[in-house]
Amino acid sequence: MPINDFFISDVNQSLNTSQQALVSDCFIVPFITTAMPNPFFFTNSLTTGGTSSSFSGCTGGNITSATTIIFPSPVVMNEIVIDEDDLMNNQEYWELARQRGVQFRIRTAEERQRQEAEAARVRVEQERTAALRREAKDKSLALLIAHLTAEQRETFTRNKWFVVIGGQSKKKYRIRADGSLNSNIDEMHGDRVVSRICCHCLHDIPLYDNYLAQKIALMKDERRFLSIANRHAA
């Protein structure tokens, strides 16, 4: 069957009789497009048109239909001119590549030296900071021990905690000095922990200075200390 009749018959099925009469007056030509690998093909188009009466549903108007036929056509490229003066022979090309390799290795070596120097500088700085932190920690430990009673020293050395009596309420508070400041104060009722209290200095203060500050504040300013502290369930 001719391809036009094929398409006309397909369209006619969806149109009424007046529309079918109109369709028969026009060409319906399919166009086939393919993905051409060759970029040098462009498309040209040919357009035909026709005028007919209105479709059903439209009143008093003329409708112009147009058909566009698209077909590929080859295009001739301009000739490529090569300037032989810009070309290098193999030996020159090899020499250029060798020089570039040498420059790359020099640049890489300089970069590596710079990175190693920077890493060494950072390492020295970190060691210096760690040494200062260790010194501060030892100093704070000596200060804490100097302000502990004999009983507190014993429990601190053996169990990493010591008991402090509140200056106003005379309650017992156990300060756990095991390396953490997180709710490290236990409010005691006899041997039972009633609640846990969290209150400390800023984190740049050495650890054992924090424990000493907690001890002194509980003994000498208990009410204010408890008003600042957060209390948690045991």
Place this chain on the structure above:
Amino acid sequence: MLSQILDYCKRKPPMNMQVSPETVSREHVMEVMDPTGHTTVTWNPDSEASIADARREFNRLKRLGYSAFPMNVVMENGVVVEEKDNQRMDEFDPSVGRVMMIPQLVGG
């Protein structure tokens, strides 16, 4: 004879008679807790200039949020045997022998 005198000078006094450097030089001490551990500020209660410097440092630390506590403790052989109750110091008292400056406390 001279050597005997030098030996006598070099000999340390017994432990129970040993006096602290603060008592000999009458220097009072303010220990300030900071990221380096603690720093020590001293003042001579007999010197007005020294007291003024210490008071200035005390007020500066108070403005930063520090709390001051007089450390009235009785020590024996370097160990605390009695801690006398004291309140917080809000004003600088040059007669206090040892003051502990504690940074601002925050609830965790």
